[in-house]
Amino acid sequence: MDVAFVTNVVYPFVTGGAQKRVHEIGTRLADRGHDVTIYGRHYWDGPAEMAHEGMTLRAVADAADLYEEEGRRSITEAIDFSVRLLPPFARQVDDHDVVVASVFPYFPVLSSRLATLLRDVPLVTVWHEVWGADYWDDYLGRLALGGKVVERLTAAVPQHPIAVSGVTADKLARMGMGPRRADIEVVPNGIDVDQIRSAPLPDTSHRRDGEPGFDVLFAGRLIADKRVDVLLDAFDRVAEAHDATLGIVGEGPELDHLRERAAGLSNADRVTLLGFLDEYEDVLGQMRAARVFASASTREGFGISCAEAMAADCTVVAADHPDSAASEVVGDGGFLVDPTVEAFARALDDALSGARPPTPPTTRAERFDWDAVATRAEERYRRAVDGEVDDPDVETGATN
Structure with missing residues (x-):
């Protein structure tokens, strides 16, 4: 053709x-x-x-x-x-x-x-x-x-x-x-499964805690529909109990608002806004190093970041919402919850405690x-x- x-x-x-x-x-x-x-x-x-x-x-x-x-x-x-x-x-x-x-x-x-x-x-x-x-x-x-x-x-x-x-x-x-x-x-x-699995891990020499990656990660354009404010508030409720950190990758019109919101959290020192990462493999490396990938987004035409995170073997927590196709991507390879602070806090608590979905995330990711x-x-x-x-x-x- x-x-x-x-x-x-x-x-x-x-x-x-x-x-x-x-x-x-x-x-x-x-x-x-x-x-x-x-x-x-x-x-x-x-x-x-x-x-x-x-x-x-x-x-x-x-x-x-x-x-x-x-x-x-x-x-x-x-x-x-x-x-x-x-x-x-x-x-x-x-x-x-x-x-x-x-x-x-x-x-x-x-x-x-x-x-x-x-x-x-x-x-x-x-x-x-x-x-x-x-x-x-x-x-x-x-x-x-x-x-x-x-x-x-x-x-x-x-x-x-x-x-x-x-x-x-x-x-x-x-x-x-x-x-x-x-x-x-x-x-x-x-997604390119092989590329994701071989992406170089991030340089953490600048990290205060010296950890290889964030416990919880979000990556995406910072717009209102991504509901990053819900994720921030949910993370704040469970961060201390798990000694957890949160990394947010991306930029967009909500960036200044989210900076202010993050600064007002009880666990503000555990949150890092990394901004836009120029290299795609740097985003993939952050996913490989993270334990949990979380997105409360209520509007996803597909949900590519969830597929990438599953290929990186993250435990994915995503919003179950009629305007989002993330549920089609995640299926039983992650956890789907209501896009509320309470529901996300419970799911993050479970995931950070070691809960894993019925289907291994890497297996689910291969179909994409x-x-x-x-x-x-x-x-x-x-x-x-x-x-x-x-x-x-x-x-x-x-x-x-």
Whole structure:
């Protein structure tokens, strides 16, 4: 197959879950003999079109800032990329057998659909999240109507949809304007199990306690939905009894608020905010060195950090919430609890006392290895190229 990926940002030049998925699947498809081209912004050094790890990178727009001052993704960036994408992509789309476009943002999907409209080239979409009305209201306020319309319009265009989780697939189907649930295949995000297990342990020479790692770790973007404040308060209740430490990896708009909150804890000296770690392997090393990975996040399109932590053999404590797919990832390889201070404190107490889940975390993590994920994605792309229609009586892609 000749596969074209559309993503405004390209890994590893800009890090992030959606672009990493394209990279990991794309490189594996290239290794298997497929032709792979990525259309994106010119974030890399070198010419606008160049070979990279067996794939072709093709820049259709210059690099641009992805976030506004308020910490929100830039709408103007997404529109600009989509406008710049359409002319060159429409000229070259016939060179490809299938187009794979990431959702979010939405506008590049619409441009991809316009480019394929009069061609016999199927469009596969990858839905990482579905926001819905309530979240748009919180995110954009008076501009929320525009976001709702564009999301629903994107769902309505003819496409071969993939969702990264059952939660996301269900939300997409419930919109009513897009595909049926039976037509949405779940192909989860993935992890490199071998890379995680071999990641170098962190340098702890600067640590006051001299311990190889934190007893409890969180890693993720510091936004309100991650509920790091719940984790802080829960940890404070059990820290002294277990002589435990907490490390928080990440940055985001909640950073200053969380610093203040951590400073006010009874066990403030046991909490370290490490900020953003430039090297991905440094995050993995922190996971390998930790005993427990905890996330009270109530909104996860997938929950990649939980999968990574399980591969690192952490005992995972995660929120059980209808808007989070973390429960699909963790399953019986960790502990799922209500996202409240009381519930998390009890779960942390149990985990720090040595409790382990029914299924070893490392065993659970293996189903999300990128090799297995790439095979499922490849099969989906092939069916789109062959024009096959999914059997509505067949359940697709449950990850539990």
